[in-house]
Amino acid sequence: NAGVTQTPKFRVLKTGQSMTLLCAQDMNHEYMYWYRQDPGMGLRLIHYSVGEGTTAKGEVPDGYNVSRLKKQNFLLGLESAAPSQTSVYFCASSPTGITEAFFGQGTRLTVV
Amino acid sequence: GQQVMQIPQYQHVQEGEDFTTYCNSSTTLSNIQWYKQRPGGHPVFLIQLVKSGEVKKQKRLTFQFGEAKKNSSLHITATQTTDVGTYFCADMEYGNKLVFGAGTILRVKS
Numbered sequence: 001n002a003g004v005t006q007t008p009k010f011r012v013l014k015t016g017q018s019m020t021l022l023c024a025q026d027m028n029h030e031y032m033y034w035y036r037q038d039p040g041m042g043l044r045l046i047h048y049s050v051g052e053g054t055t056a057k058g059e060v061p062d063g064y065n066v067s068r069l070k071k072q073n074f075l076l077g078l079e080s081a082a083p084s085q086t087s088v089y090f091c092a093s094s095p096t097g098i099t100e101a102f103f104g105q106g107t108r109l110t111v112v
Numbered sequence: 113g114q115q116v117m118q119i120p121q122y123q124h125v126q127e128g129e130d131f132t133t134y135c136n137s138s139t140t141l142s143n144i145q146w147y148k149q150r151p152g153g154h155p156v157f158l159i160q161l162v163k164s165g166e167v168k169k170q171k172r173l174t175f176q177f178g179e180a181k182k183n184s185s186l187h188i189t190a191t192q193t194t195d196v197g198t199y200f201c202a203d204m205e206y207g208n209k210l211v212f213g214a215g216t217i218l219r220v221k222s
Contacts, residue, residue, distance in 0.1 A: 033210060040121065042200060042214035043155065050208050058209065090154060097208040098143060100157035 002026050006091050006104035013081045013111045021076040021107050023091030031094045032074040033058075033101065034066060036087040043090065049074055050097070081111045116141070116203050118213030126221050131188040133216035135201035142204050144177055144184040149215070150197045158186075191220050 007022040023032065030051050035043040035058075045058030047066040055066045063085060065077045074093075078085060088108050092101040117136045125131050135144060143162045147155040159168055161177035161184060168175045174187045188195055198215040205211050 031208065031210075035212070040214065042118070043202075043212040045209065045211055048209060056209075059211065092155075092210070094210070097204055097210075098160075098162075100145065100160065101155075101202075101210055103154040103156070106154055 004091055004093055004102050004104040006089075006107050008107060009105065010108050011110070013078075013109065015082060015111060017081050018077070018079050019081065019109075020078075021089055021091075021109075023074045023076070023093075023104060025072055025074075025093040025102070027093065027095070027102065028071070029093035029095050029102075030071075031097055031101075032068065033092045033094075034064070034074065034076045035090045035092065036060065036085075037090060037106075038087050046076065046089075081109075083111045085109065086111045116201055116211065116213040118201055118216055120216055121214065122217045122219075124219040124221065125191050127193060128190050131191050131195070131218055133186050133199050133201075133218075135184045135186075135213050137182050137203065140181045141177075141184070142206075145202045145204070145210070146175060146184075146186055147200045147202060147212075148197050149200065153197075155200060188218075191218070193220050193222050196220050 004025045033048040034046040049068040052071040067075045091104040094101040145160045146158040149155045165179045166177040172189045176185045200215045202212045
């Protein structure tokens with residue numbers, strides 16, 4: 001049972017490039033989340049989804065888009081990367097909204 | 113939206129000393145979850161508190177939820193080097209949006 005898997009684990013982008021981060025969970029969870037973690041800022045919610053085909057904005061959605069076409073996958077897109085998007089990105093999933101969340105291992109993204 | 117404020121931001125203790133981190137909100141929290149993140153790792157769920165005044169224990173860790181459900185605390189008795197990491201509280205806003213506090217970084221000197 002793999003749990004929550006994030007791809008890739010590391011990436012360096014040039015300013016203006018685009019990329020997609022993939023989050024896959026094999027636990028049949030309804031809820032999925034994307035966070036970014038910066039020093040001293042904790043985990044800030046970018047976007048989340050409460051089920052297949054649904055997405056919603058979190059605290060810091062600007063510059064990111066998401067899609068949840070399949071229940072097990074939650075994709076985070078950066079259309080035109082900026083240095084301010086240099087961060088560690090975590091994906092998480094949970095069965096419902098009031099149960100524990102399971103996190104992936106994180107993706108370290110550097111935008112130069 | 114509602115914010116959960118977590119204090120202190122950082123604490124460095126001698127091994128064997130106690131440690132407490134606090135999570136506060138200006139509005140009523142629906143429930144509080146606590147997570148631990150080891151250096152270089154990902155957050156791992158510790159516990160969830162739901163009821164007003166609830167107290168739960170996990171070995172040397174004691175979790176409390178305030179009577180008014182506006183604050184919560186995590187207390188570690190006699191810290192060990194294995195307790196090192198960042199402790200986060202998180203609130204489930206509106207039943208579907210898991211929002212985290214900024215975290216408390218714990219360092220333990222042996």
